Amino acid sequence: xxxxxxxxxxxxxxxxxxxxxxxxxxxxxxxxxxxxxxxxxxxxxxxxxxxxxxxxxxxxxxxxxxxxxxxxxxxxxxxxxxxxxxxxxxxxxxxxxxxxxxxxxxxxxxxxxxxxxxxxxxxxxxxxxxxxxxxxxxxxxxxxxxxxxxxxxxxxxxxxxxxxxxxxxxxxxxxxxxxxxxxxxxxxxxxxxxxxxxxxxxxxxxxxxxxxxxxxxxxxxxxxxxxxxxxxxxxxxxxxxxxxxxxxxxxxxxxxxxxxxxxxxxxxxxxxxxxxxxxxxxxxxxxxxxxxxxxxxxxxxxxxxxxxxxxxxxxxxxxxxxxxxxxxxxxxxxxxxxxxxxxxxxxxxxxxxxxxxxxx
Amino acid sequence: xxxxxxxxxxxxxxxxxxxxxxxxxxxxxxxxxxxxxxxxxxxxxxxxxxxxxxxxxxxxxxxxxxxxxxxxxxxxxxxxxxxxxxxxxxxxxxxxxxxxxxxxxxxxxxxxxxxxxxxxxxxxxxxxxxxxxxxxxxxxxxxxxxxxxxxxxxxxxxxxxxxxxxxxxxxxxxxxxxxxxxxxxxxxxxxxxxxxxxxxxxxxxxxxxxxxxxxxxxxxxxxxxxxxxxxxxxxxxxxxxxxxxxxxxxxxxxxxxxxxxxxxxxxxxxxxxxxxxxxxxxxxxxxxxxxxxxxxxxxxxxxxxxxxxxxxxxxxxxxxxxxxxxxxxxxxxxxxxxxxxxxxxxxxxxx
Numbered sequence: 174x175x176x177x178x179x180x181x182x183x184x185x186x187x188x189x190x191x192x193x194x195x196x197x198x199x200x201x202x203x204x205x206x207x208x209x210x211x212x213x214x215x216x217x218x219x220x221x222x223x224x225x226x227x228x229x230x231x232x233x234x235x236x237x238x239x240x241x242x243x244x245x246x247x248x249x250x251x252x253x254x255x256x257x258x259x260x261x262x263x264x265x266x267x268x269x270x271x272x273x274x275x276x277x278x279x280x281x282x283x284x285x286x287x288x289x290x291x292x293x294x295x296x297x298x299x300x301x302x303x304x305x306x307x308x309x310x311x312x313x314x315x316x317x318x319x320x321x322x323x324x325x326x327x328x329x330x331x332x333x334x335x336x337x338x339x340x341x342x343x344x345x346x347x348x349x350x351x352x353x354x355x356x357x358x359x360x361x362x363x364x365x366x367x368x369x370x371x372x373x374x375x376x377x378x379x380x381x382x383x384x385x386x387x388x389x390x391x392x393x394x395x396x397x398x399x400x401x402x403x404x405x406x407x408x409x410x411x412x413x414x415x416x417x418x419x420x421x422x423x424x425x426x427x428x429x430x431x432x433x434x435x436x437x438x439x440x441x442x443x444x445x446x447x448x449x450x451x452x453x454x455x456x457x458x459x460x461x462x463x464x465x466x467x468x469x470x471x472x473x474x475x476x477x478x479x480x481x482x483x484x485x486x487x488x489x490x491x492x493x494x495x496x497x498x499x500x501x502x503x504x505x506x507x508x509x510x511x512x513x514x515x516x517x518x519x520x521x522x523x524x525x526x527x528x529x530x531x532x533x
Numbered sequence: 534x535x536x537x538x539x540x541x542x543x544x545x546x547x548x549x550x551x552x553x554x555x556x557x558x559x560x561x562x563x564x565x566x567x568x569x570x571x572x573x574x575x576x577x578x579x580x581x582x583x584x585x586x587x588x589x590x591x592x593x594x595x596x597x598x599x600x601x602x603x604x605x606x607x608x609x610x611x612x613x614x615x616x617x618x619x620x621x622x623x624x625x626x627x628x629x630x631x632x633x634x635x636x637x638x639x640x641x642x643x644x645x646x647x648x649x650x651x652x653x654x655x656x657x658x659x660x661x662x663x664x665x666x667x668x669x670x671x672x673x674x675x676x677x678x679x680x681x682x683x684x685x686x687x688x689x690x691x692x693x694x695x696x697x698x699x700x701x702x703x704x705x706x707x708x709x710x711x712x713x714x715x716x717x718x719x720x721x722x723x724x725x726x727x728x729x730x731x732x733x734x735x736x737x738x739x740x741x742x743x744x745x746x747x748x749x750x751x752x753x754x755x756x757x758x759x760x761x762x763x764x765x766x767x768x769x770x771x772x773x774x775x776x777x778x779x780x781x782x783x784x785x786x787x788x789x790x791x792x793x794x795x796x797x798x799x800x801x802x803x804x805x806x807x808x809x810x811x812x813x814x815x816x817x818x819x820x821x822x823x824x825x826x827x828x829x830x831x832x833x834x835x836x837x838x839x840x841x842x843x844x845x846x847x848x849x850x851x852x853x854x855x856x857x858x859x860x861x862x863x864x865x866x867x868x869x870x871x872x873x874x875x876x877x878x879x880x881x882x883x884x
Contacts, residue, residue, distance in 0.1 A: 319583075416773060420578065463747070
């Protein structure tokens with residue numbers, strides 16, 4: 174037990190437990206759905222998860238600072254539409270440039286959110302609930318009820334979801350899925366190793382202490398919103414490629430799925446704890462449930478209720494288990510501290526470096 | 534493209550006028566009266582509703598109405614009750630007529646009854662309210678005919694039988710539910726013709742691309758032969774899902790769709806036959822009817838005959854598809870097949 178404690182943090186146990194839950198869910202669905210364990214199911218789930226995952230990464234940055242970004246669904250819809258409009262009118266545009274434009278537009282909306290939250294001192298829920306409606310209204314206004322159509326775009330846009338990065342036997346890794354995974358890894362590294370990443374945790378764990386320590390809290394929160402907006406722009410581009418036809422309803426309700434994914438993934442909604450890997454696992458669990466429930470022949474009205482129930486169960490059971498673990502770990506930490514005081518060994522510093530901040 | 538579709542529809546209209554012919558006591562609208570009107574679609578931002586608005590605006594200008602024509606409605610993805618505040622606020626503002634495409638089943642009925650009690654005519658279009666909750670319904674096509682048209686498209690695509698599933702819009706949309714019922718009735722009433730077509734599932738994509746896409750994937754996994762989507766959003770999403778799965782031609786896609794949105798899919802063989810009517814004309818006819826009701830030129834009783842500008846003469850009749858309902862029947866259906874894509878694609882290219 175002690176060796177486990179030494180090498181694993183409660184957050185890692187949580188991530189492991191999420192993996193176990195995902196495996197159990199897959200096994201249960203496997204018995205209920207014909208032909209479930211196939212490469213097709215993998216592609217299906219990964220394609221549906223990729224967009225939520227990219228959004229969850231951005232959301233995690235914001236949630237770590239004790240804030241929230243509810244406007245991402247509208248940013249996705251708006252960037253998907255504008256990017257689609259641009260590529261429809263300029264078929265020769267370089268794909269990479271289009272992605273950058275989408276991310277730039279998203280970042281622009283992130284700036285608005287960030288300015289209001291970080292420098293306007295308005296609660297994040299209020300700001301982003303407002304911009305959720307404003308951005309959607311903007312989309313309704315600029316679209317003039319015209320949809321973006323696959324037939325007006327160059328072929329590569331619609332084909333992109335089917336392009337493989339690498340194929341090993343039956344296993345195919347789609348480019349868009351690879352982009353999502355790369356995003357997760359990149360931002361996980363940032364959280365772990367860059368000062369900016371560490372500061373996100375510091376602000377979320379204890380804003381007052383972070384302020385006293387002289388951290389530029391406003392700027393850190395501001396940048397988190399810009400990054401979240403830019404990632405929502407990237408998700409918007411992926412949305413465009415995946416669905417092709419973009420109406421003004423594109424991305425409605427995505428924010429709820431993303432917040433659910435982040436919370437299920439162990440990112441504390443009150444800031445300060447969580448990882449990108451966890452957020453990704455949360456997205457995978459929610460995407461798996463969603464895609465699999467559709468394939469089970471159950472009544473429409475039950476699907477949403479079941480999904481909600483699963484999310485609630487995941488959070489409640491997880492919270493109960495995690496709190497137990499935290500207690501275990503903290504009591505152990507105390508013992509270690511007592512030991513270390515006796516032996517003068519700086520064990521507690523080691524704990525700080527792992528980024529685990531014990532809750533009072 | 535719009536202008537051209539309009540022209541085609543106009544020609545089709547002319548032929549229907551010939552059938553109706555001249556009748557006695559045809560009420561003609563007197564232009565220039567001030568009538569404030571509200572046009573309430575299911576959602577904002579859906580092309581077909583914008584086309585209806587276009588038609589209403591055309592009539593608005595033609596009748597030189599100095600009053601206002603408001604085009605308001607819920608944002609995309611809102612619930613069955615989202616239209617109610619717009620009805621209530623129209624009543625409070627004291628508008629002279631409300632034109633609504635109902636997205637809430639019987640949920641909106643109390644609100645429209647309130648409007649009727651305040652003396653405001655409620656003209657439903659596209660999707661009716663209820664017999665009590667409206668003055669008259671402007672039916673784009675005969676609802677039983679919609680079932681027949683869908684059944685015939687299914688029969689054409691599945692001559693040797695097979696499984697079919699319906700991808701609908703929202704579970705509360707009155708028109709969707711009646712079309713589905715009509716389709717089921719056609720299938721059940723003539724087992725000799727349609728007996729081999731098995732309706733295996735009905736799913737709802739809520740008129741959103743991603744929901745519809747996911748539901749279509751679910752249907753593909755169930756192994757259905759034909760996805761029938763009586764909604765323009767649903768049919769396009771189903772075609773994209775079939776395309777992404779590489780199953781074009783194996784899983785067939787049909788329903789109600791917009792030529793502009795469907796032509797790419799039809800060219801690739803990822804969608805087959807589909808049907809629709811002119812939403813511009815629907816908005817135009819709805820406006821004329823509401824204007825005549827608001828100016829007391831007609832009462833909204835069965836048997837009243839009136840002239841609706843360029844579209845000709847219409848009569849209010851009992852709605853055979855809904856008990857106690859009154860309707861003005863527009864029609865007709867336009868069927869768009871892959872075989873004659875050259876005809877309808879050319880129209881689009883001349884935009």
